[in-house]
Amino acid sequence: MNEITVQELKEKIDRGEDFQLIDVREDFEYQTSNIGGQHIPLGGILIETDKLYTDKPVVVMCRSGKRSAAAIMQLEQQGFTNLYNLKGGILAWQAEIDPSIQVY
Template sequence: MRQLSPVELRDYLQQTDTPPLLLDVREPWEFQHCHIEGSRLLPMGQIPSASGELDPAAETVVICHHGVRSQQVAWFLERSGFSNVINLTGGIDAWARDVDPAMPTY
C-alpha cells in the first residue's frame, strides 16, 4: 500500500488524466460536514459487504478523519485482492490543514 500526504494527493489529482477512486470510509455525518470533491462515501462498517461493488484493479485512495480507519480499510482491500490502494496520511483533517484551509473541521 502506498501512502500519500494531502499535498502529494492534491498534486497527483491535478496532474493525472485518470483520477483515482477517492473512497471516503467515514460515517455519513462526517462526510456531510466536509469531504474532498468527487469522493465516494462508503463507511468502514459497510466495506466487507460492499467491497464487491468496487473494482479491485482501480487505483483507490482511502480517506478517513485522521488516516487510521483508512489504513485499516486499505489493508483489508489489499488482502481482498485490490492491487492499487493508497492511504491518505493524516486524513481529511490534514487535507483541511495543508490543502484546503477553508474546509470545515471537527
C-alpha cells in the same frame, strides 16, 4: 501499506489523473466536510467491494488516516493491491491544502 500525502493527492486531482477516492468516514462526518470522494463507511467496506476499482489506483481516506488504514488492511486480505492510504486524512487536507474546509 502504500500511502499518499495530501500534496500528492492534490497533484493527482489537478492533473486530472484517473483514480478513485473512497471516504470511509461515517455519514455525519462526510456531510460535515468532504473532498468529493465516494462515500463507503468503514463498516460496510467489505460488503461494497464491488464498488471499488481494481484496474486503477484507489485512494482511501478518513479523518486522520487510521480508519482508512484499517479499511486497506481488510481489503488487502480480499486481494486488493491497488490501494493507497491518505496520510493524515481530512485533517491534513484542511491543514495543508484547504484551510476553509470544516473539520471536527
